[in-house]
Amino acid sequence: MKRIALLLATFLLAGCAAAPAQPAPAGTEQRVFNDTDVMFSQMMAAHHSQALEMVRLARTKAAREDVRTLAAAIDATETDELKTMQVWLESWGQPPNADASAHAGHGGAHGANPDDIKALRAATGADFETKFLNLLIAHQHNAIEIARMETGSGVNPGALDLAKRIDESRTAEIQQMLRYLNQPA
Structure with a gap:
């Protein structure tokens, strides 16, 4: 059963890792962007940084x-996506991250609470896994919300494609x- 779960995890995430987001060739779609594309990239870059911190803890602290x-798998995928968004922001002449209050009208940064990350760092064993999975579920739900904001009013083809894949x-x-939460350890 563990082997099937392992294969399923690899299969589900292979689609993300197998088709990494790539910046468009210079002089093409990179010139087409709007405020939503910039906000998506800035918010998602910050969001990815926080997710990377959590998954890197799990790579060493998770028992299963x-x-x-x-x-x-999440580490590999989100590292690649983060690099892509950073390239877009640079090519658009935009800062890699905006003032924390810049996106307040859109629900803020959609990140995990720093106290939750601190508690995750301190947790061990089964307690760590339960906290990690619950925190990352909420975190990835927020990523979906940010992605749907982009697909609703973004214009950059690369950003729209990335948002759809996210x-x-x-999900x-x-x-x-x-x-995993419903399986015995």
């Missing part, structure tokens, strides 16, 4: 191999993590 495998992959990750 399937949870560590999921964390490793919506699909994070699959949430379903997988919910199954």
Whole structure:
């Protein structure tokens, strides 16, 4: 059963890792962007940085191999996506992150509470896994919300494609993590 879960984790996340987001060739779609594309990239870059901190903890602290495998896959995917968004922001002449209050009208930064991250760092064993999975489920739900904001009014083809893939992959990750929470360790 563990082997099937491990294969399922790899399969679900392979689509994200197999087709990494890439910046468009210079002089093409990078010139087409609006405020929503910039906000999406800035908010999602900050969001990814926080997720990377959590999954890197899980890669060493999680007791179950399937949870560590999921964390490793998320790390690879979100590292690649983060680099892509940073390239876009630079090519658009935009700062990599905006003032914390800049996106307050859109629900803020959609990140995890720093106290929750601190508690996660202190947790061990089964307690760590439960906290990690619950925190990451909420975090990935917020990523879906940010992605849907982009698909609702963004114009950059690359950002729209990334947002669609984030919506699909994070939805699959949430379903997988919910199954992990309902499985005995």
